[in-house]
Amino acid sequence: MLLLSFNIGPEFYAIETQIILEVIPLIPIDHVPHVEPSICGIIHYRGRTVPVVDLSIYFKQKPSKQRLSSRIIVCRFTFEQQSFHVGLIAEHVTETLQCNENELEDNGITDSASHFLGKICRHQKRSIQIINTENLLPEPVQQQLLATQ
Numbered sequence: 001m002l003l004l005s006f007n008i009g010p011e012f013y014a015i016e017t018q019i020i021l022e023v024i025p026l027i028p029i030d031h032v033p034h035v036e037p038s039i040c041g042i043i044h045y046r047g048r049t050v051p052v053v054d055l056s057i058y059f060k061q062k063p064s065k066q067r068l069s070s071r072i073i074v075c076r077f078t079f080e081q082q083s084f085h086v087g088l089i090a091e092h093v094t095e096t097l098q099c100n101e102n103e104l105e106d107n108g109i110t111d112s113a114s115h116f117l118g119k120i121c122r123h124q125k126r127s128i129q130i131i132n133t134e135n136l137l138p139e140p141v142q143q144q145l146l147a148t149q
Contacts, residue, residue, distance in 0.1 A: 003097050003121065004073065005128055006090035008059045012128040013090075014097070014121065019133055021074045021085060023093060026066060036141050037061075043087055045074055052087035053137065064089045075133065079142045086137075097123050104130070 003014035004023070029041040029052050038058035042049050052072060056064040064070055071093035077086050104119035107129065118132040 001099055001101060003099055003128070003130065004093065005095055005097055005123075006055075006071075006073075007092040008056050008064075008090065012126055013055075013131055014099075014128045015073070015075070015088075015131050015133055017096065019075045019077070021076055024072050024074060024087075026070050026072060026089070039141065040089065043072065045085065045087070048085065050074060050085045050087050052089060053141070054089040056089070056091065064091050067091055069094050077133070077137070079137075097121070097128075099123065099128075099130075 002017045004017050004020060005012060005014040007013070024045070027043055029043055031041045032039065032051075038053050038055075040052050040054045040057070040063075042051050044050075054064050056062060069092045070089065072087040072089055073093060074085055074087050076083060099121040104121055107117055107120050116132050116136040118130040121128045121130055
């Protein structure tokens with residue numbers, strides 16, 4: 001499987017590239033009031049309005065650092081049989097990696113709050129936590145994202 005890796009603070013994460021539409025630079029984000037804190041606003045992407053979620057706020061309750069390697073990963077999500085785009089802000093979005101499914105390890109985490117964490121891929125002597133994007137955004141965030149469409 002082909003993965004896009006990135007950081008959230010000092011931890012390494014990855015998502016499968018099959019849901020990624022494009023990786024774009026951090027562009028101006030229009031604020032949307034009264035939404036879940038991790039939804040930092042909307043962008044205009046190829047003729048459509050796309051909500052943007054800051055993964056660092058979602059995971060660690062602090063905004064991503066605006067680095068040269070910070071990016072918006074535009075992904076295709078499906079909620080309630082509706083398919084739409086969501087931008088995910090992450091830091092150090094710099095490489096893809098190939099990982100064989102038979103080399104993946106269970107993460108041993110059963111905490112329901114971390115239900116979006118999938119298996120672990122070992123790459124260059126580091127553990128990379130694969131995010132299960134189907135379970136990434138909790139129901140309240142999904143509902144707010146649906147409301148922005």
